[in-house]
Amino acid sequence: MIAGITLEAVALVRGGRTLFEGLNARVGSGRALTVTGPNGAGKTSLLRAIAGLVRLASGRIAFEGSADPAEARRFHSHLVGHQDGLKSARTANDELLFQARWCGATRQAALAAAERLGLAPHLALDVRRLSAGQKRRLALARLLAAPRALWLLDEALAPLDAGGRALMGEIMAEHVAAGGLIIAAAHDPLPIAADTLDLGR
Amino acid sequence: MIAGITLEAVALVRGGRTLFEGLNARVGSGRALTVTGPNGAGKTSLLRAIAGLVRLASGRIAFEGSADPAEARRFHSHLVGHQDGLKSARTANDELLFQARWCGATRQAALAAAERLGLAPHLALDVRRLSAGQKRRLALARLLAAPRALWLLDEALAPLDAGGRALMGEIMAEHVAAGGLIIAAAHDPLPIAADTLDLGR
Amino acid sequence: MISGFANPHRFMSFSRWAAPTLALIAAALLALGLWLGLSAPPDYQQGETVRIMFVHVPAAWTAMLAYLCLGGASFASLVFRHAVADAAASAAAPLGAAFTAAALITGSLWGKPMWGTWWAWGDSRLVSVLVLFLLFVGYIALRASIEDEGKAARAAEILALVGLINLPVIKFSVDWWNTLHQGESIFRAGGPLIAPVYLIPLMLTGAGYSAAFAALWLTRTRMEVRRRRSLGLALRAAR
Amino acid sequence: MSGLGVLLRRELSLTWGAGGGPLLSVGFLIAATVLFPLSLGSAAQILGAVAAGLVWVLLALASLLSLERLFARDFEDGALDIIALGPLPLEASCAVKCLAAWLTNGAPLALASPLAAVALGEPVGAVPLIVLTAALGSLAFVFVGGIGAALSLVSRGGALLQTLIVLPLLIPPVIFGAAAVFAWTHGLAWTPGLALLAAYALAAIGLGPIAMAGACRNALG
Amino acid sequence: MSGLGVLLRRELSLTWGAGGGPLLSVGFLIAATVLFPLSLGSAAQILGAVAAGLVWVLLALASLLSLERLFARDFEDGALDIIALGPLPLEASCAVKCLAAWLTNGAPLALASPLAAVALGEPVGAVPLIVLTAALGSLAFVFVGGIGAALSLVSRGGALLQTLIVLPLLIPPVIFGAAAVFAWTHGLAWTPGLALLAAYALAAIGLGPIAMAGACRNALG
């Protein structure tokens, strides 16, 4: 479990350029945080740093409620980024089941998630044929299928239609209500109440 | 030049499924049209059909002011889609110049466009290092660099920050004012006045 | 004639009686040819093994015929957009592969007693047939690896036509290469000069094989057409 | 179902669906085998002497062909993020990917290689040894080739660069394997070659994944 | 600057940067040439007889290696849309892509092939002819291989499928080229082989792009 995340004096450097330094923030369980900022501010980099994919230039990221951060990242957090990580040559169903099971979900849970996200009619199609929004819904399905405390969403709602965004609003609200954490990079306001961390320069 | 576009009883079929049929619409020069609809409604397919990439199941698309549609598509229209069509291993500068020149623009025009879209500081970077928004700005640069009557924009503004959207609003307004045509698929309202074509089922 | 098939319904009603008739003809021809062939005296140099010729050579001929049909059907489908053509093409490929395999196997079965080896790179006919087999396999593999029916059809058509253009060139090049450095002339054993006792049954079995192929082709095409109908696919995917 | 099984199944179906699969490997081997004798023309009779060598070169090339995009696809479409954040340590995931690549391409190629070898004139009796060496060899190829595949993620180089990185590392297994077969056909002691080949394959399996994981992390970061 | 020039420059810099570039192709050829004699063991003395053929097969495989992603990259990242909507007819664009691939890989390989040939025991006198045939041959390889690259866009098949589709079509140029060199070294008439090779290359250049464009349209639609 992850009870909270604390960023202490975090600094990120990409390709020799310092994106930001001395960044402090805390997200407790049951809270959502919107990371805003102009293009290139470092939102994606920050989320990937929290996920442990990008190295910090300085500062530290602490996961409360779990001794070892690696374990917190492996088993208690989801990252949905700009890319959907789907194989265009496989069927939506195969990809759904892989992503869900890989995160430890059961087949039933995965199908239920797809059902709720309105993917049921498209599961037989090759991913290549899905529309942008359908692909994103497929990528989001693992959030529902494999319950994990921390959701890192990088502009995850952008390709969704109005209905989809409302639905994700519901889902995110439920997650937070259940004591989950959400850190979302976004250009449009999130569909749920959230604190804001602005990386704007 | 393209003085107007008329869709007459257009029907699209993807993978054996009929997306829509009997679609009629007209866009005159100096007008913008927003194509809306839920995920999977067929917005992308429609734009690609107008660009001549997807075959119509029935109906016809007429380009006023140019005898041969192929020529209208080749020399008088831009398509900016979900994908940016950028090579991650090349520098932003190379890609900018290629896309612009390929559409018949000069080097100066390309650089001016990049300047206006705030890309100037990033042109030396590899595309792979650009942020999502920076990539999209790069893809949009050819609209400015190579003036063409018809702009087909497929959710082109989604990854842009507030500033970027305002800027594109300006740019699109200018284009329309100069007698251009815009057909844009979007989930959020366009930053300019536009008629709406709803593909919702 | 071909345009008659353009209409699926006319094709189905035609093939309903054509297929079985051809099957009967094939059976008759094969029976007669094989009987004559087996009753013919053993060859003075090849002995009993000469009889393999009656199954081998026709197989090889039919294999080539099959590729011609594949190419023709693909052409009709690509250029004239005949509705049934693509189904026919996809039906012809596995048959062709089968006949080619038969030619290869009987051939090398023949080669062992004749040349003391299963395989001889020196003989252009062997090589051309092997290449033909590769063309069939490639076509089938490509088609199998595409899931969108419409796109699969298009891609397969293009490949088949490219292969059709190349096949004669390949055969020519192989022949030419082997004559250039005239080694292995022994391998031409049994070449063109064949005694009538063998020639007549050979012709009969040849005709029989072709008829059999035609019958199978029609049947498989019918099956393919039905499959697509049951899938509710427009026979000619939206173009 | 354990993460390991999940990933393995996915990789298998991926490579199987995409260009892998026995039919293709065999087809490739045959097609490439045809080119040699044809290009040799009248030299064909001496094919037997070079058969073993040819088969090994084909094996190596086929493995490289099928390996080129082992990590690149997942890197470009973001799946590598998901894999890196999954339940398995990245080293294990890399090993699984390689194993799957071997099962779908290496192993079928190994089973098919006698076809080519015999077609090119190897004695039929050598078949079991050929299969064994080919299997071990392709295993080594995969786990060494994977390193190249991972390294070329950050570099701009494509297949050819990768081939360059990897080929030197492929030389030992080729020598050992070919030596074993050669020794057998000439009635010499063939066990040393086989043993060396096995040792090399084991080493590759042990060390390869560590290098791959490092390269992948570097590419993601 | 004309669309043609723009595209050509882009393709050149692309293949140059990514996986192409003379150094790499040449390196591949050399590496493979090294690999081969090693795998022969003591049979190496008869190398001379097979040199010409071997070089040809290496040429063919190297071209295929470098061609695999000729269209795939542009298809996946959407650049193919831009190219298809550009000022050139798609056929011309495909031809330009192939030309670029040849300039960055085929031509360097052709220039390097004498290295391999001589290393494998061809007479030095044959070098000019080897270069000429190799140049023509690689040209044919590229324009035929491009068809496979375009066809496999829609398919789930990867490099192996593509190779399987294309290899049979490479037989004639390999034969003609090897024959010309063979004839030269054996004092026979070598012009027929050369002429046939040139004819095949021309035909490929003429017809290949049409097939490629068709396949690309099919994939995009």
Ligand code: HEM
């Ligand atoms: C894998 C082995 C073989 C294959 C693939 C093969 C293939 C072929 C093909 C394609 C033909 C028709 C050629 C044409 O009509 O131009 C043919 C005909 C023939 N083959 Fe074979 N063959 C093989 C082995 C043999 C062997 C071992 C013999 C024994 C002498 C043989 C004798 C003949 C004869 C006599 C004909 C008919 C005469 C002719 O058409 O030239 N073949 N074979």
Ligand SMILES: Nc1ncnc2c1ncn2[C@@H]1O[C@H](COP(=O)(O)OP(=O)(O)OP(=O)(O)O)[C@@H](O)[C@H]1O
């Ligand atoms: N691997 C890298 N090497 C060098 N610079 C990089 C790298 N990755 C990102 N950058 C730079 O870091 C900055 C931040 O990138 P990032 O993707 O985090 O921005 P972002 O806030 O997500 O922007 P967007 O809103 O467009 O997604 C960008 O200016 C980008 O050029």
Ligand SMILES: Nc1ncnc2c1ncn2[C@@H]1O[C@H](COP(=O)(O)OP(=O)(O)OP(=O)(O)O)[C@@H](O)[C@H]1O
């Ligand atoms: N090549 C194809 N084969 C089969 N079906 C396809 C193909 N391409 C798209 N489709 C289907 O057509 C429908 C419309 O796709 P399209 O991308 O046009 O939707 P869209 O309106 O752009 O959706 P989004 O808002 O998510 O971008 C989708 O349901 C998709 O599954």
Ligand SMILES: [Mg+2]
């Ligand atoms: Mg971002």
Ligand SMILES: [Mg+2]
């Ligand atoms: Mg869309």
